Amino acid sequence: MYSESFFPNIKEKIDAMQLLRSDPDFHESCYEKRIKKGEVLTRKIINNNLFFIEAGVMKFSYAKDQAFIFQHFLEPTEFLRLTEYTEELPMEYRYEAITDIVGWVIDFPFFERVLAKEDPHNFILMQHFLRTRKKFFQASIRANLDATERVYFCIYRLMYDGFHAKPNSIELPMFVNYVLLADMANVSKSLVTLVCKSLREDEILVSSKRPWTIIDVKRFMELMAQEKIPIDAED
Incomplete structure (x- = not known):
């Protein structure tokens, strides 16, 4: 080998x-x-x-x-x-x-x-x-996750191309919006809006302006684990 x-x-x-x-x-x-x-x-x-x-x-x-x-x-x-x-x-x-x-x-x-x-x-x-x-x-x-899980997974993937502005915070790429995220996850824009609303209420996401920002990376990763969504081994 x-x-x-x-x-x-x-x-x-x-x-x-x-x-x-x-x-x-x-x-x-x-x-x-x-x-x-x-x-x-x-x-x-x-x-x-x-x-x-x-x-x-x-x-x-x-x-x-x-x-x-x-x-x-x-x-x-x-x-x-x-x-x-x-x-x-x-x-x-x-x-x-x-x-x-x-x-x-x-x-x-x-x-x-x-x-x-x-x-x-x-x-x-x-x-x-x-x-x-x-x-x-x-x-x-991604294709084998349910609709909501796909949205979480796509946000997780976008974090890889984000900017670590400060500890426990990642700015997502400037091109990220509701339409793009819906396209990535193959779901409706309305579902993306609901998922993002929940993340905002949990003080995990700020999406009122660009760039969107994950303001609590630790809590988001805990959510991924709670939903049993596969992540990369090094994470």
Whole structure:
């Protein structure tokens, strides 16, 4: 068996663009692209391009019963699409920018050639696949919770991208609102409103202005334990 250290740390973001920029053909094979908040990219639009997110956040969803079901976010240093796993994706899916995006469109043969030379152990691809695997595993956990538990779980996941302004307090990302949280949890906006009202009354959440803030992280985690909602081992 491989030792744990054989695999790259999925929490440590490897700078793939630095490797690509070091190649003399970089400017002939890559170009920057801006994507506005709300813009949607589908399988047909993306085609065979590889897209690297430099700034901003996108969400990945798949089609079911004439609606798109949220799966996970993609953030800076992540690839929007890699051909190695596209056959495992649903037939109809889309990426939507939930903030303004700046990224790079990369010629895939160029990408393969540079990585074969500069990353012979495939740490960049392994990190990408391990990270994607974890996101889909989290999505499977979320799908098996009841509606209220899904809202709690989504808030918990958003805390990972939050700002620890002070002890026992986390500011959630600026893009968080009732509509986004309802989309993440696949529930109605009215249920999200009720859950957030309860958290406010328990003096756990402040959502009257952005950024939303978990003002008592300890009590929120106790609530997660009380509801028996799965959390990461390190928490």
